[in-house]
Amino acid sequence: MTATTVSPAPVARAALTAPTRQPPVLPALLRSEWAKARSVRSTYWSLAAAVAVMIGYGAINSAPHAGAGHGTSDPILTSLSGVLFAQLAIGILGVLVITTEYSTGMIRSTFAAAPQRHLVIIAKAGVLGAAAFAVGTVASLIAFLDGQAIMGANGVSLTSPGALRSVIGIGLYLGLLGVFAIALGTIIRRSTGAIAALVGLILILPELLLTLPASLQDTIVKFLPGNAGQAIFTTGQDTSTLSPWAGLAVFALYTAAALTLALVLLRRRDA
Amino acid sequence: MATNSPSIEVRELTKAYGKTVAVDHLSFDVHPGRVTGFLGPNGAGKSTTLRMILGLDNPTAGSALVNGRPFADHRQPLFEVGALLDPKAFHPGRSAGNHLRCLALANGIDQRRVDRVLDMVGLTAVAAKRAGGFSLGMGQRLGLASALLGDPAILILDEPINGLDPEGILWIRTLLRSLAAEGRTVLVSSHLMSEMALTAEHLVVIGQGRLLADDSVEAVVAASGHNTARVRSPQAGELAALLAARGAVPTVTAAGELIVTGVSTDSIGDLAAANAITIHELSLQRASLEDAFMDLTHDSVQYRTGTHATATLESAA
Numbered sequence: 001m002t003a004t005t006v007s008p009a010p011v012a013r014a015a016l017t018a019p020t021r022q023p024p025v026l027p028a029l030l031r032s033e034w035a036k037a038r039s040v041r042s043t044y045w046s047l048a049a050a051v052a053v054m055i056g057y058g059a060i061n062s063a064p065h066a067g068a069g070h071g072t073s074d075p076i077l078t079s080l081s082g083v084l085f086a087q088l089a090i091g092i093l094g095v096l097v098i099t100t101e102y103s104t105g106m107i108r109s110t111f112a113a114a115p116q117r118h119l120v121i122i123a124k125a126g127v128l129g130a131a132a133f134a135v136g137t138v139a140s141l142i143a144f145l146d147g148q149a150i151m152g153a154n155g156v157s158l159t160s161p162g163a164l165r166s167v168i169g170i171g172l173y174l175g176l177l178g179v180f181a182i183a184l185g186t187i188i189r190r191s192t193g194a195i196a197a198l199v200g201l202i203l204i205l206p207e208l209l210l211t212l213p214a215s216l217q218d219t220i221v222k223f224l225p226g227n228a229g230q231a232i233f234t235t236g237q238d239t240s241t242l243s244p245w246a247g248l249a250v251f252a253l254y255t256a257a258a259l260t261l262a263l264v265l266l267r268r269r270d271a
Numbered sequence: 272m273a274t275n276s277p278s279i280e281v282r283e284l285t286k287a288y289g290k291t292v293a294v295d296h297l298s299f300d301v302h303p304g305r306v307t308g309f310l311g312p313n314g315a316g317k318s319t320t321l322r323m324i325l326g327l328d329n330p331t332a333g334s335a336l337v338n339g340r341p342f343a344d345h346r347q348p349l350f351e352v353g354a355l356l357d358p359k360a361f362h363p364g365r366s367a368g369n370h371l372r373c374l375a376l377a378n379g380i381d382q383r384r385v386d387r388v389l390d391m392v393g394l395t396a397v398a399a400k401r402a403g404g405f406s407l408g409m410g411q412r413l414g415l416a417s418a419l420l421g422d423p424a425i426l427i428l429d430e431p432i433n434g435l436d437p438e439g440i441l442w443i444r445t446l447l448r449s450l451a452a453e454g455r456t457v458l459v460s461s462h463l464m465s466e467m468a469l470t471a472e473h474l475v476v477i478g479q480g481r482l483l484a485d486d487s488v489e490a491v492v493a494a495s496g497h498n499t500a501r502v503r504s505p506q507a508g509e510l511a512a513l514l515a516a517r518g519a520v521p522t523v524t525a526a527g528e529l530i531v532t533g534v535s536t537d538s539i540g541d542l543a544a545a546n547a548i549t550i551h552e553l554s555l556q557r558a559s560l561e562d563a564f565m566d567l568t569h570d571s572v573q574y575r576t577g578t579h580a581t582a583t584l585e586s587a588a
Contacts, residue, residue, distance in 0.1 A: 028379050
């Protein structure tokens with residue numbers, strides 16, 4: 001590399017006088033985080049993976065239910081079953097959005113440009129939450145329409161009870177999950193630990209608790225973060241799940257609590 | 272703006288990790304218009320201090336003000352303070368240009384400025400390349416580009432010459448001096464005294480988190496106990512006795528030659544004249560900057576080697 005002769009610009013007037021214009025910080029940080037998300041490949045890979053499994057797994061599960069006599073009791077969830085894997089892609093993306101900043105040292109560049117650390121995390125959560133909601137809703141709509149088409153006469157339409165709520169609910173669930181994952185990543189700061197915690201909470205813990213007596217399961221398992229959130233796309237209520245909107249509200253509370261803890265720790269800890 | 276008022280004020284700044292005190296009641300000011308070298312052996316607390324100035328680490332006690340305010344109170348800090356703390360403070364999968372664009376957006380900095388700073392640090396040709404493939408020196412240049420993004424009046428750079436080739440070192444030295452000449456505040460940390468001698472005009476020296484010196488480069492050298500005078504005289508023995516009586520420490524090295532510490536060359540000359548002693552040579556043996564540095568930090572080196580390595584790298588005085 002050749003050394004460049006440098007003649008820097010004279011000190012900007014704005015730099016020498018106390019800044020008079022003070023535009024709001026959050027919109028600038030939202031633009032910055034949006035640009036960050038768009039300028040690394042992992043964002044595209046994770047979202048593409050979420051869309052692919054959402055549509056692909058739904059189609060695979062719908063295929064056996066085509067034709068007379070092979071109908072399923074829950075054609076809506078059958079076509080949307082890919083969410084079980086799509087949530088992993090979104091969750092891991094959410095964790096990595098913040099933990100890679102810590103592992104690479106980027107976080108210090110970020111905070112040196114934006115000392116309002118909590119707003120940085122809120123901007124990250126806003127960007128990923130919105131992206132996951134949009135991508136999740138579109139993917140689940142395609143998965144639904146595709147799955148119902150595959151099931152043919154055994155399928156249902158978007159106007160049937162619970163169908164539209166489930167389709168949009170998956171977008172809402174994935175959006176909240178992205179925010180939840182960012183909070184978890186901010187609290188734990190290490191990729192491996194945060195991903196393990198996320199998978200443990202959403203996938204493994206509910207399975208482990210299945211060993212509990214049925215009465216306990218009904219009172220505990222449905223209140224776990226993942227189980228509560230997934231109620232929004234569950235049709236056919238029984239005592240083992242919360243009602244759709246109550247479940248989503250519980251998951252939103254978990255997310256708010258995790259985000260609050262993350263912001264408190266963020267203020268206290270060294271970057 | 273009064274160029275005499277300090278742009279960085281560090282007051283009783285303290286950082287303790289459990290029982291280990293990394294920075295210990297450190298106070299100093301950094302003024303605009305000159306390069307201030309922030310010097311200390313490895314582990315002296317330089318990086319911790321800089322991180323506290325930038326609001327990245329919370330002090331255990333004390334405070335640091337930048338332009339009269341804590342760093343955390345700045346809403347668009349890149350316009351006021353540019354920092355290079357870590358040559359790898361970027362996402363390896365993001366291109367150099369995009370890295371700078373993201374930071375610029377956070378402070379509402381015009382995107383054309385990104386191309387300008389890329390040009391300034393000589394990274395235009397690799398702007399679209401993933402920064403993960405950069406060498407340490409290129410990483411330093413990218414870090415410097417991000418520090419210059421907002422055209423700030425204050426620059427805080429932690430070991431910016433690490434990983435640079437000789438050409439790069441010369442380049443950054445010239446850059447820092449010209450930035451200071453424009454009236455900016457430039458605070459540069461280093462553990463290399465010889466490098467600071469060529470770049471800085473003022474030194475803040477710390478060891479084990481404590482302030483050891485806060486003075487001009489010349490004064491730090493002059494204050495070093497290594498300053499000695501060499502005297503050649505046919506009456507060396509007589510002069511040695513007179514000097515010893517005055518509390519100086521003369522050592523006879525060869526026939527007719529004295530090495531004297533603890534007294535100025537002026538006093539030696541006066542003393543010789545008053546006693547009619549012939550002097551053939553009287554010269555001040557300037558301590559090298561490395562000597563001055565070793566002298567200052569001798570008691571505060573955290574990672575001392577078993578055998579005392581007298582590394583007189585180069586006499587830059």
